[in-house]
Amino acid sequence: MSKIRVVHYINQFFGGVGGEEKADHLPELRLGAVGPGMALSQQFGDEAEIVATIVCGDSYFNENTPAALEAILGFVADQKADIFVAGPAFNAGRYGMACGGVCKAVQEKFGIPAVTAMFGENPGVDGFKQDVYILETGDSAATMRTAAPVLAKFTLKLAKNEEIGAPTCEAYFPRGIRKNVFAEERGSKRAVDMLVAKLKGEEFVTEYPMPHFDNVAPAPAIKDMPKTKVALVTSGGICPKGNPDRIESSSASKYGKYDIDGLNAFCANCAETAHGGYDPVYANQDANRVLPLDVLRDMEKEGKIEKLHKYYYTTVGNGTSVASSKAYAAEIAAELVNDGVQAVILTST
Amino acid sequence: MVKEIERAGLPVVHICTVVPISLTVGANRIVPAVAIPYPLGNPTLEAGEEKKLRRRLVEKALNALCTEVDGQTVF
Numbered sequence: 001m002s003k004i005r006v007v008h009y010i011n012q013f014f015g016g017v018g019g020e021e022k023a024d025h026l027p028e029l030r031l032g033a034v035g036p037g038m039a040l041s042q043q044f045g046d047e048a049e050i051v052a053t054i055v056c057g058d059s060y061f062n063e064n065t066p067a068a069l070e071a072i073l074g075f076v077a078d079q080k081a082d083i084f085v086a087g088p089a090f091n092a093g094r095y096g097m098a099c100g101g102v103c104k105a106v107q108e109k110f111g112i113p114a115v116t117a118m119f120g121e122n123p124g125v126d127g128f129k130q131d132v133y134i135l136e137t138g139d140s141a142a143t144m145r146t147a148a149p150v151l152a153k154f155t156l157k158l159a160k161n162e163e164i165g166a167p168t169c170e171a172y173f174p175r176g177i178r179k180n181v182f183a184e185e186r187g188s189k190r191a192v193d194m195l196v197a198k199l200k201g202e203e204f205v206t207e208y209p210m211p212h213f214d215n216v217a218p219a220p221a222i223k224d225m226p227k228t229k230v231a232l233v234t235s236g237g238i239c240p241k242g243n244p245d246r247i248e249s250s251s252a253s254k255y256g257k258y259d260i261d262g263l264n265a266f267c268a269n270c271a272e273t274a275h276g277g278y279d280p281v282y283a284n285q286d287a288n289r290v291l292p293l294d295v296l297r298d299m300e301k302e303g304k305i306e307k308l309h310k311y312y313y314t315t316v317g318n319g320t321s322v323a324s325s326k327a328y329a330a331e332i333a334a335e336l337v338n339d340g341v342q343a344v345i346l347t348s349t
Numbered sequence: 350m351v352k353e354i355e356r357a358g359l360p361v362v363h364i365c366t367v368v369p370i371s372l373t374v375g376a377n378r379i380v381p382a383v384a385i386p387y388p389l390g391n392p393t394l395e396a397g398e399e400k401k402l403r404r405r406l407v408e409k410a411l412n413a414l415c416t417e418v419d420g421q422t423v424f
Contacts, residue, residue, distance in 0.1 A: 023385070059385045062367045094385070097369060123370045216352045218377035219360035221417040230411075235350060236388070282387040289390030294400065295407045305411070315350075329353030337357050343414045344354050345407070348365035349385050 004048035004159045007079050008037045009072070009086035009102050011095045015055030020279040023094075025057030027071040036144060040085065043152030048159065052079050054102075058094035059278065061101070068098075069105050076106055083159040084110075088117035088147045089124060091139040091319045093277075096124025103132040113158045117151045120173070121322050129173040133158065136171050139319070222343050231309035231341040233332060235317030235325075236290040236349040237275030238266070238283065247316055249276025255315035255328040257335075260308070265294035277318030278349050291347055309341050317348060351376040362410040364388060372421055378413040379423045380406060 012018055012025040014035040033041045033050035041050055054075050061068045076084065084106040086099035096118045103114035117135035118124050125134055135154055137147040150171060157164065167174040183190065190207070197204040222228050239247055245256050252274075263270070266287035273283040273290065288294045296308045313332045317325070336344065351363045352375045363376035366388050371379045382388030389403045413424045 020386075063384055093370060094367065097367065123373045126373045127369055214352070215375055216355045216377070218418045218420070218422075219355050219358055222360060222414045225411055225415055228414075233350065233354065278386045280386070282390065282392050285392070286390060288403065289387040289392075289399075292389045292403050292407050295389075295404045298404070299407065299411075317350075325350050326353050329350035330357075332350075333354040333357035333359065336354070336359060341359065344359050344361040345410055345414075346351050346354070346361050346363050347382070347388055348363065348367075348371070349388055 003046065004044075004082045004156070005080055006040075006044070006048050006050045006155065006159075007076055007081040007084050007106075008033065008040065008050050008053045009084070009099065010035055010037070010053060010055055011061075011089075011092070011098065012055060012057040013095075015053070017055060017057070020277070021281075023057045023059035023279060024063075025055065025060055027054060027056040027060075027068055027075065029054055029075040036088065036148065039144065039148035040152045040155070043149050044156065047156055048083075050085075051081070056098065058092065058098060061098040062094045065101060069101065072102055073105060073109050076110065081110070081112055083112055083155060084114040085151065085155050086114070086116040088135075088137045088144065088151060089119075089122060090137055090141055090143065090147075091119040091122055093123050093319075096122035097127055098124075100124040100128025100132055100134065104128055107132065115151070115155055115158055117147055125173055130176050133164075133175070134173045136173065225305055226303050227306050228342045229307045229309060229340055230296065230305050230343050230345060231336050231339075232260075232291055232293065232296065232312040233344055233346045234291045234312070234314050234348070235320075236283065236314070236347055237273040237316040237318075238271055238287045238291045238312075238314050239274050241270050241272050243272065243274045247274040247314070249274055249316060250318040250320070252316040252318075252320045252324070255313055255332065257311050257313050257332075259310060260293060260312055261310045263293065264297050266291065274314075275316045275318055275349060277316075283349075290349060292345075296345075309336070309339065311339075360414050362413045364406060364410055368423055372423075375421070377418055377421055378416070379421070380410045380413055381423065382406065 034053040089095040099116040115133040119139040271287035362378040
């Protein structure tokens, strides 16, 4: 049997093009395996071969998704691929969205299977787990060594059309698909067994997990904006020049609260960004591009809002866990409410 | 963050570039922005024009805050 033909998608960083300053890199086709594709190839042995690698900048993909997809699908069309692999994206949010998006598009357009891999908190998981097999990885590229063999093995299985087991056995995120299987014991017995285990305080595994909804109902609209006190919050890492509180460039362990009383606009000498997940050049030149202090000050003077809150709050959203973000925002929200703020503008990069 | 602040009863407008991420994290009022490194700007524009662009986005955001929504809404 001839080798399985694999096409692999990676971002500009893993493609060796560059870091954030190259995140606008246009989709590019390279023949053979590149970067993490080498590790996958090693695992494939004689069974499969990465015939081509597509490299694309994370910002380019997310800002120009339709055009990026069109170019990428064009590349894939010529490769006679049997299977498509993207990533692993670990906890890189834009990369995860790209991996999920590309896999979904390839499956739909060419009818070949696709698989990607990333960390559980990557937004690509919630975005695409119903459409694409997404294997679970650690949160950083340091876990590549364990991620590559799992991804390679699953890729071969999928390409050979072998039976894919339940999500818990294969380490992919549940896709919300239910399969009929024959159980050893009838339902009533299993249910009573579970109940008895529960009463004894023992562990048991439900056969029907309840969906977890955590949507917050929208707060009522503002009735009278000229009588409203507005606060600015950002996950874009804007902070005073020199980053006095040393907010980390990724996986932030804190948030900052900074006084903007009397400040009419951010300037290159007074503000910068601590964020390590996007090219900081433009924000460092002019932080109003991320947190619109100048415009809100104008609107305050014109009476379009009553007041801009004395402080702004900021953290770095790059790789910061959901649990940390929740904790910071809960504290911030309590302070805002105490200070009589009535509405919030939150900006994200 | 958007969700936790809204949970406290404050309306939040999320100005962000990657709208699918905002939808995933559960923002209710979403205003799409310009680009990841400069959501409310455009360095290729002359300063005055860039500020006008920013003003339009902020006006859209304030308008979103004044609009009743019954679920996630992209303005």
